[in-house]
Amino acid sequence: MxxxxxxxxxxxxxxxxxxxxxxxxxxxxxxxxGHCSAQRGRGLEFEEVRLYAPGDDARNIDWRVTARRGRPHTKLFREERExxxxxxxxxxxxxxxxxxxxxxxxxxxxxxxxxxxxxxxxxxxxxxxxxxxxxxxxxxxxxxxxxxxxxxxxxxxxxxxxxxxxxxxxxxxxxxxxxxxxxxxxxxxxxxxxxxxxxxxxxxxxxxxxxxxxxxxxxxxxxxxxxxLPEGSYRVGLPGRQWWIDGHRSRIPWRELWQTHEQHLTAMADRLGxxxxxxxxxxxxxxxxxxxxxxxxxxx
The missing domain is CATH 3.40.50 (Rossmann fold)
Structure with missing residues (x-):
């Protein structure tokens, strides 16, 4: 293929x-x-630091830059729309x-x-x-x-x-x-x-x-x-590790293993929504x- x-x-x-x-x-x-909204998430991404101005949110003051420059500076953020x-x-x-x-x-x-x-x-x-x-x-x-x-x-x-x-x-x-x-x-x-x-x-x-x-x-x-597997005999495995398997005899245990896997996965998806x-x-x-x-x- x-x-x-x-x-x-x-x-x-x-x-x-x-x-x-x-x-x-x-x-x-x-x-x-739980309900999942189709609306995209919004976040804030840091853009730059500038001098503090009256009305700026005090929580955004950059204390390291303020201490280094001796004047209050604030962080500016831009809305992350993507x-x-x-x-x-x-x-x-x-x-x-x-x-x-x-x-x-x-x-x-x-x-x-x-x-x-x-x-x-x-x-x-x-x-x-x-x-x-x-x-x-x-x-x-x-x-x-x-x-x-x-x-x-x-x-x-x-x-x-x-x-x-x-x-x-x-x-x-x-x-x-x-x-x-x-x-x-x-x-x-x-x-x-x-x-x-x-x-x-x-x-x-x-x-x-x-x-x-x-x-x-x-x-x-x-x-x-x-x-x-369909009816018949098949050679299966990996190079150097191959064997013959009968399709009819293997079908029941084969399907049981698959159903266990399917049930495990769907149950997990249900639990986590x-x-x-x-x-x-x-x-x-x-x-x-x-x-x-x-x-x-x-x-x-």
């Missing part, structure tokens, strides 16, 4: 017209818990797998690119935390327009797995842990993963992320994971996101 390249991900910019990250569709997302949107990509080697249309890793990259372009064209700043399952996750600070999107897309292409490998249980928790101190009130975090590394510690970190930010989950799946959006390799990312993120008719 062909892996996405930077040219393909950049070209997806033209496919996101009519999509908006302010839209939350209950049809394909589990929406429970919402930081963080893409959190869990690109472990186990995603180099797909039974239909595309690899799970390819589905993740294409979904991330569409989300990034939707955010940037909507006036938001785009940043990312990208984990490849082998090295420490890398951070790309939020920036506006193409300056934010292009470095993230390039990093995603570089980080995607290029051969089969074992899933990494640590990439997800490491990525979420790195995200936590970066979140500002009103931030939007879009977490893309197959959640094979989900555990209680990861849930705890996600719970902390939801306190002041909007967090949404994008679950990358493949049809064979839920249905099991997080939208859980499921994307499958047998559909294009645009087909799914067009339903999830399409603007209501009549909006600009």
């Amino acid at each position: 062909i892996v996405p390249n930077l040219t393909e991900l950049v070209a997806l910019r033209g496919a996101v017209r009519g999509l908006s990250l302010t839209v939350r569709r209950p049809a394909l997302a589990r929406l429970q818990g 919402r930081p949107v963080w893409l959190v990509a869990d690109l472990h080697p186990g995603l180099f797998f797909g039974s239909r249309r595309q690899l799970k890793s390819a589905a993740l990259l294409r979904t991330a690119a569409l989300l990034a372009w939707t955010a940037a064209l909507g006036g938001d700043r785009v940043g990312a935390v990208i984990a490849d399952g082998n090295t420490e996750p890398r951070i790309y600070p939020p920036r506006g327009r193409e300056k934010g999107v292009l470095p993230v897309l390039d990093a995603l292409v570089t980080a995607q797995p290029l051969e089969p490998g074992l899933p990494s249980p640590d990439g997800l928790i490491a990525a979420v842990g790195m995200l936590l101190p970066l979140l500002k009130p009103g931030s939007l975090a879009l977490l893309l993963s197959d959640f094979s590394g989900l555990d209680q510690a990861t849930e705890g970190r996600l719970a902390r992320a939801t306190v002041h930010s909007d967090v949404r989950l994008f679950w990358i799946t493949d049809p064979i994971e839920s249905k099991g 997080l939208p859980l959006n499921r994307l499958s390799t047998h559909e294009t990312a645009l087909e799914t996101l067009a339903v999830l993120l399409k603007k209501p008719s009549g909006t600009l």
Whole structure:
């Protein structure tokens, strides 16, 4: 199967017209818990220091500059109108797998690119935390327009797995842990993963992320994971570690393991009130996101 390249991900910019990250569709997302406003978060960002003037808020006096210069100075802030949107990509080697249309890793990259372009064209700043399952996750600070999107897309292409490998249980928790101190009130975090590394510690970190930010989950799946193998014998495994498996005999325990994982993930999303959006390799990312993120008719 062909892996996405930077040219393909950049070209997806033209496919996101009519999509908006302010839209939350209950049809394909589990929406429970507290109300989340579509309005962007607002913050104050430091701009400069100037001489104190009558009427200035005394709480904004810069005491260090005042002491150094011998005259009272105050800090000036500007309102931050661009919402930081963080893409959190869990690109472990186990995603180099797909039974239909595309690899799970390819589905993740294409979904991330569409989300990034939707955010940037909507006036938001785009940043990312990208984990490849082998090295420490890398951070790309939020920036506006193409300056934010292009470095993230390039990093995603570089980080995607290029051969089969074992899933990494640590990439997800490491990525979420790195995200936590970066979140500002009103931030939007879009977490893309197959959640094979989900555990209680990861849930705890996600719970902390939801306190002041909007967090949404994008679950990358493949049809064979839920249905099991068809009739017949199949050689499975990794290079150097392969064996034969019978499709009929393996189907019941296979489905039981999948149902346990599915129940664990959906129960966590319910407890935390997080939208859980499921994307499958047998559909294009645009087909799914067009339903999830399409603007209501009549909006600009």
